[in-house]
Every structure is written in structure tokens, then in C-alpha cells.
Amino acid sequence: MSGPGISAYLILSVILFVTGAVGVLIRRSPLIVLLALEIMLNAGNLALIAFARQHGDGAGQIFALAVMVVAAAEAVVGLGLIVAMSRKKIELDVDTLANLRG
């Protein structure tokens, strides 16, 4: 395998994951929390694909594709919730959200 080894990809993936996790924890806008969640999922995908390459096994790529589908489903439901919140005139701030009832 030419170029950097698997550990370089894994370290990249960890840095990306931590960026996303810190973003989820410190940001208050639910839109940016969703974007940071996408970063975390993609960091996981990078690790999966790096390991798929290391073992020469396609199952890791299948898993990455499944994660992609789950991320798309999560984006649909999350964005639907945010739009519903804004239509109900609820403030878009995850720190003040304490009620699940409409």
C-alpha cells in the first residue's frame, strides 16, 4: 500500500471525531449540533474504511454505507424536528430545551 499507513488514517479519524464531539457539546444551535453529529459519523466511517483496507475485507465498506444511510435518516428526522420547533415558535437553543411535550 503506497502512501501513509493505516495508523495515519486512524489518527485523522480520531481528531475529526473529537472535533465533532466538542462541537456537539459546546454549540447551542440545533442546526450546528446536527452538522457536528455528521462529522462524528463520518469520522467513524473513515476508521471503518481504513480497517476494511487493512484487512482486505469489504464488510467494513458495507458497514460504512449502512452508516451513511442512518446518517441520512437522522438528518431527515432531526431537520424535521427543528422545523417543527421553529413553527411552534420554540427558541432554537438546545440549552433551554427541557420539554418533549408539544
Next chain:
Amino acid sequence: MTGAVLASTAGDVFTWIVWVVAALALLTSGLAVVLFTNPFYSALALVLNLGSLAVLYLLLSAEFVAAAQVLVYAGAVMVMFLFVIAYLGGRADAPWAGGPSVTKLAAIVAGGAILVEVVVAIGLAAGGPLSTAAQIGNAFGSPKEIGRLFLSDHLLAFEVTSIILLVAAVGGVILGAAARRDEKSAADQPKAVEG
């Protein structure tokens, strides 16, 4: 013989250059997503992030996943994000708004702890199991191979995926319809009182 070695060295250097550029773009755009005040810019930075990830997938010979990443993620999902952000207007507070609170500091410390922990774990394995990569054929990561795996070994995952997509689509429609009904009844309320 010397020519072949030179060619492989040149290919190696080229791969390294592509990797470094993609990695820098990946980390910068990831930070940008978290730090931008305007959600619209954050979403655009995420598009760059997903694009540089697709380059890394290509370097890892995952051609089909790279194509799906660009089409599904950078294409479809991000367009949906941008539509919603445009609909709601670009409102968000800066990440540093409100000064350093205990929760923010704790989040950064916890993130740093995870980073150090996993990097140490990778460093311990780097000389051993992680130092060798399997030999792969040309078919690895091709659409044909992915399709064969999806329809043989991972058929259940494939079917569950379709159910997840169906449930998400139905959920999205229900959330949208409920929100519109509430909005309508809220708009009708004053008229009913007057009548």
C-alpha cells in the same frame, strides 16, 4: 528495475501529497464547521469536509463508497441542510458566546482526553498489527464487489436499511404535517374568539 523503483517512489510521493492536502482540508473544514457563527457557512464547510473525506476513501481503494459519499452526502443530504438553514434564517450564537462556562471547559477537556487516549492506543498498535495492510485485488471496493456483498453476506443489513429509510421518510412527513396543523390552528385561534 531502477525505472520501476523510481516510478513507484514517484507514485508514493504523489500519494503522500494528495493525502496531506486532503487531511489538511479535512481538519480545517471540520474545525470551521464547529467555529463558524453562521450555520450557512458551517454547512458549506461540511461540504468541503465530505469532499476531502471522499478523496481519502479513494486512497483507501473504496471507490464505490467515495462516489456514494459525494452523491448522497455532499449532494442530497447537504442540499436538504442548506434548504432548512435558508428557511430558518442564519441564526446562531458564536461558540464562545457567554464566555467560558464549566460545561464548555468540561467538553473540551473530555474531548482532549478521548484524543490522547485513542492516539496512545493507536501508537501502541502502530508497530504491530497496524503496520501491515492486506494485499488486495483490483475488484476491492468496486461496485460489483459491493453489490455482491450486499446481496449475499449482508442481505439482512440491506433490507433493514430500506426499512430505516422508509421509517425516516414517513417520520419526516408526519413531523412536517403536524407542525403545519399546529401553525394553522394557532392562526385560526384569534378569529374563532372574535366570531
